[in-house]
Amino acid sequence: MLIPLLRERIDEILESLPLSEKVDYEIEIPPRKELGDLSSNVAMRLARVLRKDPMAVGLELAEKLKADTLFEKIEVVKPGFMNFFLSSETLRRVVKRVLEDGENYGKKDLGKGERVQFEYGSANPTGPFTVGHGRQIVIGDVLSNVFRELGYEVTREMYINDAGRQIKLLAQSLWVRYNQLLGLEMEIPEGGYRGEYLVDIARKVVEEVGERYKNVWNEEVERFFREKALSEILSNMKETLNKLGTSFDVYYSETSLIEDGTVKEVLSFLEEKGFIYQKDGAVWFKVSAFVEEEDKVLIKSDGSYTYFLTDIAYHYRKYKRGFRKVYDIWGSDHHGHIPRMRAAMKALGLPDDFFNVILHQFVTLKREGKVVRMSTRAGEFVTLDELLEEVGRDATRYFFSMMDPNTHLVFDIDLAKAKTMDNPVYYVQYAHARVVNLFNTAEKKGIAFVPGEGLELLGNEEERLVMRNLGIFESVLEDVAKSFAPNKLTGYLQTLAESFHTFYTKHTIVDPSNVALTNARLSLSLAVKTVLAKGLKLLGVTAPDRM
RNA sequence: GUGCCUGUAGCUCAACGGAUAGAGCGCUGGACUCCGGAUCCAGAGGUUGCGGGUUCGAAUCCCGCCAGGCACACCA
Numbered sequence: 093m094l095i096p097l098l099r100e101r102i103d104e105i106l107e108s109l110p111l112s113e114k115v116d117y118e119i120e121i122p123p124r125k126e127l128g129d130l131s132s133n134v135a136m137r138l139a140r141v142l143r144k145d146p147m148a149v150g151l152e153l154a155e156k157l158k159a160d161t162l163f164e165k166i167e168v169v170k171p172g173f174m175n176f177f178l179s180s181e182t183l184r185r186v187v188k189r190v191l192e193d194g195e196n197y198g199k200k201d202l203g204k205g206e207r208v209q210f211e212y213g214s215a216n217p218t219g220p221f222t223v224g225h226g227r228q229i230v231i232g233d234v235l236s237n238v239f240r241e242l243g244y245e246v247t248r249e250m251y252i253n254d255a256g257r258q259i260k261l262l263a264q265s266l267w268v269r270y271n272q273l274l275g276l277e278m279e280i281p282e283g284g285y286r287g288e289y290l291v292d293i294a295r296k297v298v299e300e301v302g303e304r305y306k307n308v309w310n311e312e313v314e315r316f317f318r319e320k321a322l323s324e325i326l327s328n329m330k331e332t333l334n335k336l337g338t339s340f341d342v343y344y345s346e347t348s349l350i351e352d353g354t355v356k357e358v359l360s361f362l363e364e365k366g367f368i369y370q371k372d373g374a375v376w377f378k379v380s381a382f383v384e385e386e387d388k389v390l391i392k393s394d395g396s397y398t399y400f401l402t403d404i405a406y407h408y409r410k411y412k413r414g415f416r417k418v419y420d421i422w423g424s425d426h427h428g429h430i431p432r433m434r435a436a437m438k439a440l441g442l443p444d445d446f447f448n449v450i451l452h453q454f455v456t457l458k459r460e461g462k463v464v465r466m467s468t469r470a471g472e473f474v475t476l477d478e479l480l481e482e483v484g485r486d487a488t489r490y491f492f493s494m495m496d497p498n499t500h501l502v503f504d505i506d507l508a509k510a511k512t513m514d515n516p517v518y519y520v521q522y523a524h525a526r527v528v529n530l531f532n533t534a535e536k537k538g539i540a541f542v543p544g545e546g547l548e549l550l551g552n553e554e555e556r557l558v559m560r561n562l563g564i565f566e567s568v569l570e571d572v573a574k575s576f577a578p579n580k581l582t583g584y585l586q587t588l589a590e591s592f593h594t595f596y597t598k599h600t601i602v603d604p605s606n607v608a609l610t611n612a613r614l615s616l617s618l619a620v621k622t623v624l625a626k627g628l629k630l631l632g633v634t635a636p637d638r639m
Numbered sequence: 640g641u642g643c644c645u646g647u648a649g650c651u652c653a654a655c656g657g658a659u660a661g662a663g664c665g666c667u668g669g670a671c672u673c674c675g676g677a678u679c680c681a682g683a684g685g686u687u688g689c690g691g692g693u694u695c696g697a698a699u700c701c702c703g704c705c706a707g708g709c710a711c712a713c714c715a
Contacts, residue, residue: 118655133657136695146695171696173658216715253715283714374713392713399715427643428710453644454708495652500645500708507651507664516663522677533674575655583653586662597670597679639677 093189094130094563095119097162098176102134105156115141121564125553128167128175129183129560136172146172180551183559190562190619191544195626198566202573203244207414210236212421213333213340214251217325218262219287221332221476223503224423224455229476230492230632231452232421233338234578237630242573247415249342251406254322255350256399261285263318267309269294270317274306293324332477337485337632346402355397355405358440359390367439377404382435400429404436411442419576421450421497450576452497459505474505483508483515486633490517493578493631516586520624521636523589526596527621528637530614534602539610546612554595558616561588565623569630578631585627592620 098119106115117134135150142149150168158166162182167175190197212232215225232248240246253259265284269291272278280286297305297320305313326343333339349355359375362368367378373393377400379385390401410418422429430449437447457464457474464474480488487508494516495501534541550559561584568584571577601613625635 118657120655120657123654123658123661127658131658136657140695170658175658256715258715372713376713386711389713394713396713398713403715424644424709426710426715429715430643451644456708498644499652502651504651518677519663522675526675526678530674537674571655579653583662590662593678594680596674597676600674602674639675 093186093566094178094182094560095567097182098130098132101157101160101162102132102153105153106134106138111141113141122175125557127169127173129178129556130176132174132176133172135168135174139172150174178560180556183556183563184547184550186559186563187547187550187616187619188544190622191615194622197622198569198626199241199243200566200569201243202570203239203242205243205245206416207245207247208239209247209249209410209415209418210239210421211249211251211418214253215329216253216258217322217329218258218285219325220289221329223457223474223476223479226336226476226479226488227455227492227497227501228421228423228452229333229336229338230489231450231497231578233336234489234493234581234631235419235421235450235573235576237632238569238572238578238581241569241630247342248338248340249344250340252326252343252345253399255346255397255402257396259318259322260314262321263314266290266294266297266321267305267313267317270297271306273298274303276307289325289328290321293321296320296324328477332475332480335477335480335485336488344406346406349402349405349409350397354409355402358405358408359401362390362439365439377401377432377436377439379432379435382438383431385431385435388432400432400436403429403433404440407433407437407447408440408442411440411446415446416443417446417448419448419450421452424451424453427451450497453500456500456502457505458502464505479508486517486521487515489632490515490520490582494582496577496579516582517633518639519593520582520585520589520628521634522639523592524621524624524628524635525637525639526592527617527624530601530617534610534614537602537604539602539604539607539614541614542611543618544615546608547615549609549612550616552599554591554598555613555616557591558588558595558620561591562619562623565627581627581631585624585631588620588623588627592617 102117102119115134115137117132117137119130119132119134122128122131135153136146138153139146139149147168150172154166154168154174157163161179164177164179166177169175193199210232213221213225213229215221221229236246236248261281261284264281265286268278268280268284273291273294297317305316330339359368362377367381368390369376369378374389375391376387377390379387388400389398390404391397407418433447433449438444483491491503491508531541550556565584565588568580572580595616599613601610601617603610628635
């Protein structure tokens with residue numbers, strides 16, 4: 093609430109000035125605490141428009157603002173930064189607000205109920221989730237949580253690529269495993285799936301049908317093995333999601349788009365508009381009519397559909413379903429797919445801001461200091477499931493949230509397994525547990541806590557810093573949503589936890605000889621606990637009472 | 640070869656075009672007989688891959704190199 097409060101004051105002044113153009117400026121957290129609670133570059137930006145000296149402009153602004161009780165003092169320094177020192181009274185209002193709002197603190201209605209969709213985790217259902225999927229799922233999950241918090245109506249969706257060539261290979265691969273279990277000598281087909289998980293599924297098949305399909309291959313058998321593989325793998329995926337503490341609202345099948353006529357609908361629409369043509373026995377889409385890219389095939393010469401076509405149909409269907417913005421989270425290997433999808437969206441006449449992609453870079457696994465290549469086909473990879481088993485849900489989620497999606501991250505398996513990763517999640521969780529413990533102690537010492545009473549006693553340096561940090565929570569959430577960066581939330585929680593740990597170490601909070609001050613400090617601690625719990629919840633990480 | 644992403648402390652990562660480039664781990668040294676030491680305080684550690692440019696101001700934007708990842712299918 094602090095940043096909007098300050099912005100309001102500054103805007104008021106700017107509006108009273110005769111300006112030829114709008115002045116954009118930022119309010120930020122100063123790098124060092126000697127530089128105040130909040131700072132702004134407004135004077136420097138305004139100086140550019142007014143063609144005046146930034147320092148002079150800053151001093152003028154400060155003069156107009158300083159009467160406001162919001163501030164204790166305002167400093168204007170070197171290049172023209174304005175540093176705002178908030179009055180303790182202002183800061184205490186933050187605590188009051190957190191206590192009043194409780195778990196609703198930070199909630200907003202920016203989205204005004206707009207229907208948006210996050211699509212992530214989408215994968216060929218040909219094997220277990222990899223660590224890379226884990227990163228994507230955590231990013232998508234956290235962003236969904238934050239958007240929901242900001243007033244959007246969010247649907248989390250996973251697209252199941254259950255059509256196409258790879259599914260046939262999957263069915264064959266499973267069938268081979270099945271026959272191998274029955275003692276036949278067979279080889280996994282070229283390009284097939286060699287992972288151990290298919291052996292496990294094959295074992296179930298043997299239990300179920302015995303030797304009925306031994307050495308028999310026809311359409312009916314293929315359908316049986318396809319259905320079996322898909323349902324087993326999907327149910328394993330859901331189990332993994334469960335371990336990760338999440339699930340999707342919708343699992344959308346690629347096949348269903350073919351069956352319900354969406355693909356046909358899209359095709360005839362594009363044909364009517366003249367965006368497709370025939371060449372070499374295939375049907376092509378005129379990507380080049382929209383962007384500088386090569387045209388792409390929609391229907392192969394053997395009559396089957398490409399992934400591109402069904403994906404266009406999928407997004408067309410998304411719009412029909414009522415989503416006004418969709419956010420697809422893709423691995424960076426799909427970046428080449430973006431321009432042609434954009435072109436297709438345009439061809440369909442969908443709004444420009446409808447289709448959005450958030451790319452994330454790959455996870456590189458390191459074992460014994462060496463890079464491990466992940467490949468589903470070769471069956472050599474560390475699965476998300478294994479990772480969760482090794483390091484647990486909280487650390488996994490926190491770790492993936494911590495990094496900017498756009499960084500190539502190096503995941504050291506040995507470090508993770510040894511649990512010496514020193515994941516900062518413990519640091520944040522510990523702060524939460526500490527507050528809980530304070531209340532246990534207070535109760536033991538017979539102190540009757542009244543939330544919000546005696547706040548006027550708060551005002552030393554450590555308390556002020558904690559209050560300031562509490563007061564920027566909602567701005568952090570907006571930042572996360574604006575830049576699609578969950579790492580801004582983890583960074584914030586660490587900062588808040590740090591300021592609390594420092595406060596805790598330096599001051600006695602539960603002091604029976606000073607009940608009033610104890611009450612004030614417990615109120616502050618409770619506010620910290622509330623925000624930490626809220627932040628951790630958005631990350632999908634537990635906020636333990638004890639550790 | 641063309642396009643996208645990345646290059647910051649020994650390692651993993653931060654830093655809306657802003658102030659003295661910050662954390663954690665690791666390293667060195669310290670902390671209340673009292674609320675949990677999974678904590679706190681301090682120190683060492685940097686030519687932000689290299690070279691130009693843009694401006695009041697560049698890790699960030701532009702250009703050129705170098706290095707790594709990814710993509711360039713009638714695969715998904």
